[in-house]
Amino acid sequence: MKAWERIVIGASMVIFVALLALVYTLGALGYRVPPSTPRDLAMVYLTMTFNPSNPLFSAMAPEAVTAIVWDYRGLDTLFETAVFFLAIIASVALMRGVSLPEKPPSSAEGMSLIVKTVTKLTIGMILAVAASIAFHGHLTPGGGFQGGATAAVAPLVALVVFSVYFLERSGVTKNRMLGLRSAGLLGIGLTAFLVLIGSLLSGGTAFVFQNQPKPAAPIGLPWRIDGALTGGTLFLFNVFEALAVSAGFTIVFLLLAVPEEEAIKVVRGGEDGH
């Protein structure tokens, strides 16, 4: 890289930081960052997220972020999920028909025995942490996407340390992951309509994406089962989102691990232009 390019990059970063510092000093973000008291909007969510005395406005889950993400603005999250999975569907469609060569090359034996043994232990821990983040998402920081992304690290590590052939042998195939991902998405879709379906069956009405009872829609999911908080739909959304996200990421890694010649052969297509 030429010297003047380094100077331009360095100088632009210094100017960026200096401008930010100037804005901060002039009080554009307020003179106290973070402010000494929460904003009014934040106070609304903090007092309403778990409030049995005001069930009409409450999501009945103590985790305000998950309550906002999957209840107060649940429809936004649904479309965010849709964008993520459209990207994965596009990569699957691009790589359709791509498969691993039948015979593993001799280099596909993975790393040394020490690394493999440590990895076997770590994979179990990663999956346990992921499950904890996802399934407690309605109680503590975390949620479906966080848990799913953490769980996706496990097949990634296995891919690097063992090989893609090891993953295929142990049952982590592209089609199975596609099945899991579809099951997760189907679950998210069904959960969005769960209260509506139950309400229509009992002769009432309800909103799409409803969690707790609302005016003119008196049915909601139970927020407490045998003394344990469930957050109504929040728990179901987190479980299905974790399933879909971890399987989706795994599909992408499996596709990336296919040798390049095989992938190019399929992506290039035949002379008849398929």
Added chain:
Amino acid sequence: MIAPQTLVFGILALLGLLSMVATYLAVTERDLVKAVVFSAIQSTAYAFMYYLLMAPDIVLVYVPVAVGLYPAVILFLIKKTERFEGE
């Protein structure tokens, strides 16, 4: 005795500086594998900053994505293309 808040702001400033240096090195480094490592260092600094700014939800999504999955995807791509950036 340093007030806890001053301490937190000081650590935030140090992490911010670390992230700036790592970003500069990641942009200017010609060996792309090293650039990914610098980028991961920047992500680690940001993860700590999010934690100090009391955003644990962001930390939990930032750590696996920015320190685990994203460097892995980039390393896969480097393996399939070229390791050294051309002129």
